[in-house]
Amino acid sequence: MTTPNPPFPVSDLARFHEEVLGWFDDAARDLPWRRDASPWAVMVSEFMLQQTPVARVLPVYAAWLERWPTPADLAAEATGEAVRAWGRLGYPRRALRLHAAAVAIVERHGGEVPHSREELLALPGVGDYTAAAVESFAFGGRAVVLDTNVRRVFARVVSGVQFPAAGVTAAERELATTLVPVADAHRWAAATMELGALVCTARSPRCEECPVADICRWRAAGFPAYDGPARRGQAWDGTDRQCRGRLLALLRDAPGPVEKASLDAVWPDAKQRERCLDGLVADRLVEPVGDDSFALPGHRPR
DNA sequence: AACCCGTGGTA
DNA sequence: TTACCAAGGGT
Numbered sequence: 001m002t003t004p005n006p007p008f009p010v011s012d013l014a015r016f017h018e019e020v021l022g023w024f025d026d027a028a029r030d031l032p033w034r035r036d037a038s039p040w041a042v043m044v045s046e047f048m049l050q051q052t053p054v055a056r057v058l059p060v061y062a063a064w065l066e067r068w069p070t071p072a073d074l075a076a077e078a079t080g081e082a083v084r085a086w087g088r089l090g091y092p093r094r095a096l097r098l099h100a101a102a103v104a105i106v107e108r109h110g111g112e113v114p115h116s117r118e119e120l121l122a123l124p125g126v127g128d129y130t131a132a133a134v135e136s137f138a139f140g141g142r143a144v145v146l147d148t149n150v151r152r153v154f155a156r157v158v159s160g161v162q163f164p165a166a167g168v169t170a171a172e173r174e175l176a177t178t179l180v181p182v183a184d185a186h187r188w189a190a191a192t193m194e195l196g197a198l199v200c201t202a203r204s205p206r207c208e209e210c211p212v213a214d215i216c217r218w219r220a221a222g223f224p225a226y227d228g229p230a231r232r233g234q235a236w237d238g239t240d241r242q243c244r245g246r247l248l249a250l251l252r253d254a255p256g257p258v259e260k261a262s263l264d265a266v267w268p269d270a271k272q273r274e275r276c277l278d279g280l281v282a283d284r285l286v287e288p289v290g291d292d293s294f295a296l297p298g299h300r301p302r
Numbered sequence: 303a304a305c306c307c308g309t310g311g312t313a
Numbered sequence: 314t315t316a317c318c319a320a321g322g323g324t
Binding site for chain 1 (some may be wrong): 316317318319320321322323
């Protein structure tokens with residue numbers, strides 16, 4: 001994020017806090033992980049929400065927590081069951097990491113989700129964002145929560161640009177730190193995220209509904225278009241990801257092991273297919289069964 | 303730092 | 314229709 005010029009006026013900061021927090025009181029969605037959810041439930045939601053929209057997470061989240069209400073419940077389960085229950089949320093390695101995080105929570109933290117940033121970051125699948133989100137949403141901590149929504153809101157309102165840079169810079173983190181209000185840090189995190197999700201959206205921002213339109217530096221500058229390096233698109237047709245998705249979908253939808261011949265039928269390019277199947281096995285998303293079949297991993301951890 | 307990893311909704 | 318995009322993490 002570039003340095004604002006002129007800088008974001010200090011007088012606007014108080015209004016930023018007041019308006020966004022006030023807007024959140026009325027506009028916040030009633031999401032299940034916001035209704036006195038346990039720390040584990042918050043963690044489950046955060047894993048599922050990594051790169052997956054809320055609407056698709058909702059049903060899987062509900063089923064998941066009904067089946068595995070605590071880390072110990074999931075930790076005692078076969079990893080393949082986690083992959084199956086993950087369904088079509090995408091990036092199924094997240095299911096494996098969530099399972100591994102549950103095992104680590106049982107082994108290292110007596111089955112309770114840890115509070116500290118350091119302990120959270122040490123869990124599989126927990127990076128800067130997720131650690132901050134759990135600190136903030138599960139425990140009411142003062143973490144600096146920087147997700148794609150918050151970054152976009154700050155880029156626009158404070159820095160006056162359409163989109164933030166590709167990666168979080170030290171300056172951006174510092175700026176975000178200075179923006180956290182003295183009181184209500186965890187509500188600030190949720191509120192700025194919600195504003196980005198509902199109003200200050202990536203493609204068609206609803207500025208007419210925005211509580212801070214009058215102090216928005218991007219708007220004041222006339223909505224200048226993003227002028228940074230081109231953001232690479234995500235190719236899909238013919239990629240290994242598509243191939244892996246097809247293979248795993250077949251295994252997920254089957255009650256037990258699937259013969260190699262059936263897997264061969266879902267992807268025409270034999271060389272790529274073999275590479276992807278090997279990759280899935282290497283990733284522990286799939287395991288060989290007998291001589292000529294494959295299945296989701298059926299073994300218990302340890 | 304750049305690239306890999308799924309899936310489906312939307313403008 | 315085709316890109317873009319979504320509460321990122323690991324390497």
